[in-house]
C-alpha cells in the first residue's frame with residue numbers, strides 16, 4: 001500500500017476570470033471550485049482513481065482541515081489525519097484565458113509533537129511505500145522528513161522543494177523535482193534538456209536512488225541505477241498545470257505497483273499528467289480513458305544521464 005504524507009495540506013481555491021484584476025477595480029470570477037489539496041493528498045487522489053491502494057495522512061486543522069477530510073472520504077479516498085490546533089491553509093489559483101497565477105499560504109505552525117502522532121499513524125497503516133509531498137509548514141524542518149524515512153522499513157519517496165531535497169540525509173528511494181527544484185537542489189543551471197540530465201545525475205549522486213524530473217512541455221526524465229529515460233509530453237490543451245507533477249508521480253507509482261517496467265511507468269506518468277492538465281483545479285478527471293494514450297508517449301533511453 002502507498003501511504004502519502006502531506007505536512008502542509010491545503011484547500012485549493014481555483015477562480016476563473018475573463019480579465020486579470022486591475023488596480024482599484026473589482027474582478028469578477030465566472031467559475032470557482034474548491035478541492036482538497038497539497039502534494040501528498042493529490043498523489044493519493046490520483047492513485048485512488050488509478051485503483052492503487054492508498055491512504056492519505058498529514059496534519060489538518062479547523063474548518064478547512066475538516067473540508068479536506070470530508071471531501072476525501074466523500075470521494076472514497078481513505079484518510080488518516082492528525083488534528084492540530086492551527087487552521088489548514090487556503091491556496092488560490094487564478095486562471096485567465098492564457099495565464100495561471102498561484103498564491104500559496106505558508107500554513108499553520110506545526111509542532112514536533114504532531115510528528116510523533118504522525119509517525120504512529122504511519123506505522124499503524126503498515127505501508128510498503130511512503131510518499132512525503134509538499135512544503136514544510138512553519139515549525140518543521142527537513143529533519144521531520146528524515147524521521148519519517150528512518151522510522152520504518154518502507155521505501156520513502158519525496159516530492160519536496162529544492163532546498164529541502166538538498167538538506168535531507170536519510171535514504172530515499174525516489175525524488176520528483178520539477179525544473180526549479182532541480183536547480184535549487186543542485187545549484188546547476190537547468191535551461192536546456194542537457195542541463196536537466198546533468199542536474200538529475202547530480203541529484204542521484206547526492207543519494208536519491210531514482211530521480212524523476214517533471215519538465216512541463218519538455219516531458220519528464222527518469223534516472224535509475226540502470227538507465228536514463230526521457231518521455232516527451234503528449235500534445236494536449238492545457239487548462240491548469242496545478243497538480244501536474246503530483247499526477248505524474250502517481251502514474252509512475254501506480255504502474256510500478258502493478259509490476260510495470262520503469263519505461264512503461266514513465267509513459268503512464270506522462271499520460272496521466274497530460275490528462276490532468278486538461279481540467280481546472282486539482283480535480284480528478286476520469287483516468288480510464290488513458291488506455292491507448294500511454295503508447296503514444298515517445299521515449300528515448302540511454303545507459304546513463306551523463307552524456
Ligand SMILES: O=P(O)(O)OC[C@@]1(O)O[C@H](CO)[C@@H](O)[C@@H]1O
Nearest residue numbers: 010037038039091104134135243
Ligand atoms: O506550497 P506547497 O506545499 O509546495 O504546494 C501546495 C500546492 O500548490 O501543491 C499542490 C499542487 O502540486 C496544490 O494542491 C497545493 O495548493
